[in-house]
Amino acid sequence: MYNREGSDKPLSSPIDKGIFEDEALQLIWETREKGEVKLEDVIKELGNRSAIEEMERDGLIKIKEEKVYFAEEGEKRARDITRRHRLAERLFVDVLDLTEFESDACKIEHAISTEVEEAICTFLGHPPSCPHGKPIPRGRCCATYTQKVRPLVQRVTDITVGKLARVVFIAGTIMERLSSIGLVPGAIIKLQQKSPSYIIGIEEMTIAIDEEMARGIFVRVI
Amino acid sequence: MHEHKVKKIKGQHERVILVGNPNVGKSAIFGLLTGKYATVSNYPGTTVEVSYGNMSLDGKRLLVVDTPGVNNLIPMSEDEKVTRDILLIERPVAVIQVSDAKNLKRTLMLTLQLGEMGVPLVLNLNMEDEARDRGLTIDTRKLEEILGIKTILTIATQKKGINHLRESIHVPKIPVTKIDYDPVIEDQIEKISALLPEANISRHSIALMVLSGDESLKEWLNAHMKEEDIERLEQIKDETQARFPAPISYLINQARIRVAENIANMVLKKSLPKGGNISALIGRISMHPVWGIPFLLLVLYGIYQFVGIFGAGTLVDLLEETVFGKYLNPWAVKIVKTLIPVPILQELLVGEYGIFTMALTYAIGIILPITTTFFIAFAILEDSGYLPRLAIMANRIFNVMGLNGKAVLPMVLGLGCDTMATMTTRILETRRERIITTFLLALAIPCSAQLGVILGMLAPISGKATVIWAGSVFATMLFAGFLASKVVPGEKADFFLEIPPIRLPQAMNVIVKTVGRVEWYLKEAVPLFILGTLVLFVLNKLDLLIYLERIASPVVVEFLGLPAKTTEAFILGFLRRDYGAAGLLALSRGGMLSPLQVVVSLVTITLFVPCLANFLMIIKEQGMKVALLMAGIIFPFAFLVGGVLNFVLRTLEIQF
Numbered sequence: 001m002y003n004r005e006g007s008d009k010p011l012s013s014p015i016d017k018g019i020f021e022d023e024a025l026q027l028i029w030e031t032r033e034k035g036e037v038k039l040e041d042v043i044k045e046l047g048n049r050s051a052i053e054e055m056e057r058d059g060l061i062k063i064k065e066e067k068v069y070f071a072e073e074g075e076k077r078a079r080d081i082t083r084r085h086r087l088a089e090r091l092f093v094d095v096l097d098l099t100e101f102e103s104d105a106c107k108i109e110h111a112i113s114t115e116v117e118e119a120i121c122t123f124l125g126h127p128p129s130c131p132h133g134k135p136i137p138r139g140r141c142c143a144t145y146t147q148k149v150r151p152l153v154q155r156v157t158d159i160t161v162g163k164l165a166r167v168v169f170i171a172g173t174i175m176e177r178l179s180s181i182g183l184v185p186g187a188i189i190k191l192q193q194k195s196p197s198y199i200i201g202i203e204e205m206t207i208a209i210d211e212e213m214a215r216g217i218f219v220r221v222i
Numbered sequence: 223m224h225e226h227k228v229k230k231i232k233g234q235h236e237r238v239i240l241v242g243n244p245n246v247g248k249s250a251i252f253g254l255l256t257g258k259y260a261t262v263s264n265y266p267g268t269t270v271e272v273s274y275g276n277m278s279l280d281g282k283r284l285l286v287v288d289t290p291g292v293n294n295l296i297p298m299s300e301d302e303k304v305t306r307d308i309l310l311i312e313r314p315v316a317v318i319q320v321s322d323a324k325n326l327k328r329t330l331m332l333t334l335q336l337g338e339m340g341v342p343l344v345l346n347l348n349m350e351d352e353a354r355d356r357g358l359t360i361d362t363r364k365l366e367e368i369l370g371i372k373t374i375l376t377i378a379t380q381k382k383g384i385n386h387l388r389e390s391i392h393v394p395k396i397p398v399t400k401i402d403y404d405p406v407i408e409d410q411i412e413k414i415s416a417l418l419p420e421a422n423i424s425r426h427s428i429a430l431m432v433l434s435g436d437e438s439l440k441e442w443l444n445a446h447m448k449e450e451d452i453e454r455l456e457q458i459k460d461e462t463q464a465r466f467p468a469p470i471s472y473l474i475n476q477a478r479i480r481v482a483e484n485i486a487n488m489v490l491k492k493s494l495p496k497g498g499n500i501s502a503l504i505g506r507i508s509m510h511p512v513w514g515i516p517f518l519l520l521v522l523y524g525i526y527q528f529v530g531i532f533g534a535g536t537l538v539d540l541l542e543e544t545v546f547g548k549y550l551n552p553w554a555v556k557i558v559k560t561l562i563p564v565p566i567l568q569e570l571l572v573g574e575y576g577i578f579t580m581a582l583t584y585a586i587g588i589i590l591p592i593t594t595t596f597f598i599a600f601a602i603l604e605d606s607g608y609l610p611r612l613a614i615m616a617n618r619i620f621n622v623m624g625l626n627g628k629a630v631l632p633m634v635l636g637l638g639c640d641t642m643a644t645m646t647t648r649i650l651e652t653r654r655e656r657i658i659t660t661f662l663l664a665l666a667i668p669c670s671a672q673l674g675v676i677l678g679m680l681a682p683i684s685g686k687a688t689v690i691w692a693g694s695v696f697a698t699m700l701f702a703g704f705l706a707s708k709v710v711p712g713e714k715a716d717f718f719l720e721i722p723p724i725r726l727p728q729a730m731n732v733i734v735k736t737v738g739r740v741e742w743y744l745k746e747a748v749p750l751f752i753l754g755t756l757v758l759f760v761l762n763k764l765d766l767l768i769y770l771e772r773i774a775s776p777v778v779v780e781f782l783g784l785p786a787k788t789t790e791a792f793i794l795g796f797l798r799r800d801y802g803a804a805g806l807l808a809l810s811r812g813g814m815l816s817p818l819q820v821v822v823s824l825v826t827i828t829l830f831v832p833c834l835a836n837f838l839m840i841i842k843e844q845g846m847k848v849a850l851l852m853a854g855i856i857f858p859f860a861f862l863v864g865g866v867l868n869f870v871l872r873t874l875e876i877q878f
Contacts, residue, residue, distance in 0.1 A: 182479055
């Protein structure tokens, strides 16, 4: 994304350097999710060996036997940047209904503050994964689960009875069972009752589930 | 762990297996194909046992197998496992997938799985009338083209389309289904398939089960594969799962749903549904957070009027007092006395503890009318689709006992017969729920016969007595359930229940079902009644009865404050609780029990040990250890509650 032309000069401006580091850290994080991170691949992707070596000197990463590992500070930054990137993707897909979002997500990840990040996360209802299915690293706000902003993507338990809603995602182990009757992301459901149990209509079926299960179904009201 | 192993079906005839989602009418179709009755109801999961029946097709005999409903062939509960295992072991000439025409997508998800298994299939779209009422039309010709199998529309309740279905058994075909899974998953399927042995269903489908982490498959794998190969399977599964953030079973389901949705979109036409449906209105009211409660009370009142007043009152009076008391018993006494001159035999047949005067009078004069009216009421409830709605209303209360609303079906059925209900606990998903429900059934749920006798005894005293009895039993159940939920290990199960539409019960089905259940009940009850009477007769003859009464008197007389003769009723209660209650009824009619004693003795006998048949069923379902443990807890517990109640009522000087 940045400086792919293969120049091998040190990065002069501090802003450029910051962005390069973010890109590199995110790349390493993503590669690590699939397995080990080879230095050769990182250099090939980012095209700037000396800048990477500088990151090692700055204590962000460690390079051992041609493989790249995170140093403590680097790992924390990588986690944050990945989280922001994936939250941005979720925002674009779930709320804004965009299909081309990758490059904007890359830009937004450098630009937002922790406050904004937490607000988006809460707005989306603390989603567990990005649209590609990769996990979103949890943030502080996810742990406390405060819902000060009423999210557009909400739990079924938070929508009004009688509303039609499209399922956005389903968290936890219940999705296996729900998917066997066709209740999956994309399905349209109608919340018929909240008490004494949650009654949900899907196509020509009606199912009853308890609150605990209903809390795991995230929808967007349509 | 007490497992229900599915064994290969014996017999030479070729097999036709019925498979389908819950509550789509498999048992109704089974009945139409074989002429044999299997319990049909409007409650998902009624079939917990596999039924077999014969049909002849152009002079050839076929064995038809009815299976418990499945949502997925990767089992989530024990009854789903039964169905999957049948497909795994049997090699049928045809599988008929019975389905609900109005839920095509869901139907197709199962069709796709059966296609992956490679079984010869016919697709039966049942309840075509309900689909039409909702404005849904299915282009079956196109569906046949896409799937490459015969697709037959039927309305089982009106016997429509059955002949077509019979004919289609001649031409089952393996459905053409191509599902594209993630390339990584496809690779792993190949790897796993290479390790698997030859089976009756495709290796591909077994590989998918392995990847889904299907624990219930272990048994089969252990029987057919070497240990190191199974370990290798586990390894591949774990490796694969590590590469995906979501459970693989979910990804697999998602891929199937996509295909099912595409097909459904191609063949389904929607128009405006017929409006203003009264049954839909009843359906909504009956589970409404506010209106649901008066509706429930109305239903209970109706049942009370029919079973309690009409069955236990009018019919019992007619049969017991008039038919038996005035005619049959005096005749029997006369006939026996003239024909058999041996006094001891006379006494055995028509004496105080006589087989005719006691056992048969109880069985036919008291128990039969109550049981019959209860089972009629239950069948109507079941077929109307009200029971799942009751489950919703009761969910919260059941949570206190570590159960969820799903346990309502066995619990309500227990009011008919605890033994039957104990078997039905199989519809519950976890062993923990099954054990708690079985325990509570054995402890606190009086069966219809017992209930009828109890209500018959309480009614003449006062409403207050009935409320105290019901309150004590209910409180005991909640308390015992609460304790059990703390003690029995395991996790709380999710509450997930499909709500079928409200339907008008069909008289014929209600009758057939009631007759079946009453027959079952009598076969189980009458021999025990006779046995119980014999035991009493022998004890009485040998003067052991007085001896037993003396032994039990510290508990019965002092702790419970009851006359010594009630010991007889408790002895009968070991064989059947309802018989014990009937014994109490006789005492109370003889003016030997005060109202307070009636209430205390009834609470005690209600909680008393499960009857012999129920006990045997608990052993069958849960094993000897659990059964003995339960009986060991329940027996002292019943007396403890009775004693405490006696103390409280006397201390507070409650008047009835």
